[in-house]
Amino acid sequence: MARSRGDIDSPWKDGFLFLGNQLVLDFLNTRPIQNDQPTELLPDFTALLRWFHAARLLTGDELAKFGRKWGQTIVARRLVEDMQLFRERLRKEVLKWEDGQDVHRSIIQELNRRMAEHPMRIRLKENGRKPSTELYFEPQSPEDLFAPLAHSAAMLLASTNRERVRKCDRCVLHFLDTSKKGTRRWCSMQLCGNRLKVAAYAARQRSVGMRE
Numbered sequence: 001m002a003r004s005r006g007d008i009d010s011p012w013k014d015g016f017l018f019l020g021n022q023l024v025l026d027f028l029n030t031r032p033i034q035n036d037q038p039t040e041l042l043p044d045f046t047a048l049l050r051w052f053h054a055a056r057l058l059t060g061d062e063l064a065k066f067g068r069k070w071g072q073t074i075v076a077r078r079l080v081e082d083m084q085l086f087r088e089r090l091r092k093e094v095l096k097w098e099d100g101q102d103v104h105r106s107i108i109q110e111l112n113r114r115m116a117e118h119p120m121r122i123r124l125k126e127n128g129r130k131p132s133t134e135l136y137f138e139p140q141s142p143e144d145l146f147a148p149l150a151h152s153a154a155m156l157l158a159s160t161n162r163e164r165v166r167k168c169d170r171c172v173l174h175f176l177d178t179s180k181k182g183t184r185r186w187c188s189m190q191l192c193g194n195r196l197k198v199a200a201y202a203a204r205q206r207s208v209g210m211r212e
Contacts, residue, residue, distance in 0.1 A: 010190060011187070011190060013054045014050060014053070014054040015050070015054075016030065016041055016050075016051050016054050016055075017029045017030075017032060017041075017173065018054070018055070019173065019175055019187055019188045019191075020173075020174055020175045020176060021176040021178050022152060022156055022160070022176045023055065023057075023148060023152035024149060024152035024153040024156050025094075025156070025165070025174045025175060025176060026055060027087060027090075027149055027152075028087060028090060028091050028094065028174050029173045029174060030042050030051060030087065031087070031088075031172075032171065032172060032173060033172050038172075042080065042083065042084065042087075043080075044077075045067075045070065045071055045076035045079065045080055046067060048079070048080055048083060048145070049063045049066055050063070052145060057137075057145075057148055058139075062139070066139070066142070070141075075141070075142055075143075079142040079143060079145070083145075083146075083149075086110075086146070086149070089107065089110070090107070090153055091174075093107045093157075094165070094174065097157060097162055097165075098162055098165055098166055100162070103157050107157075111150050111153055111154050111157075112154075114146045114147075115150045115151060115154060117143070118137075118143060118144050118145075118146045118147040118150065119137075119147060120135045120136070120137050120147050120148060120151045121135070121136055121137060121138070122135055122136075135148075135151070160176065163182070164176055164177045164178075165177070166185070168185070168186050168191075168192055169185045169186055169192070170186055170187075170192040171187060171192055173187035174187075175187055
């Protein structure tokens with residue numbers, strides 16, 4: 001069945017938001033504000049696996065295998081709690097970093113520790129006449145799910161122009177502005193952009209009415 005343009009452009013995928021243009025920013029965006037309240041999109045291990053699948057970090061077979069082996073274990077429950085705490089520490093650090101502050105030593109140490117314990121791997125990939133390289137990971141335990149998140153966070157803080165990383169003017173969502181002009185100020189047109197345009201139009205109409 002053909003999808004409409006609105007479905008194609010939607011920032012939602014399987015109940016999760018993907019609009020950050022960086023993996024770690026999409027991870028931060030798993031606790032959005034809905035109906036004026038923070039909403040936890042990763043409340044349990046099943047949801048966490050679904051997010052990794054939606055982010056194309058786990059295949060369907062890997063998702064099912066992890067769910068069967070670990071789904072109801074204490075290890076899985078502890079991992080979800082650790083992931084949530086890790087996310088909120090990162091959120092605080094990214095907010096300060098966006099504001100021009102230096103990266104705190106404690107977050108550098110934590111990211112280095114997690115990358116050492118759960119490293120990403122690199123391999124050659126066939127690409128026509130000239131092979132290319134790609135990062136990948138092979139999770140063997142729930143804790144290995146930290147690998148792509150820690151790597152993405154490190155790359156964001158070390159290699160990304162912080163002036164292009166920002167929180168939406170209207171909500172709590174983060175994004176990397178990849179537009180040519182670099183003037184994007186809202187998370188997406190569907191979520192906040194249209195509301196800003198409607199508010200601006202209403203303000204102009206009120207101004208015209210007052211002049212008349």
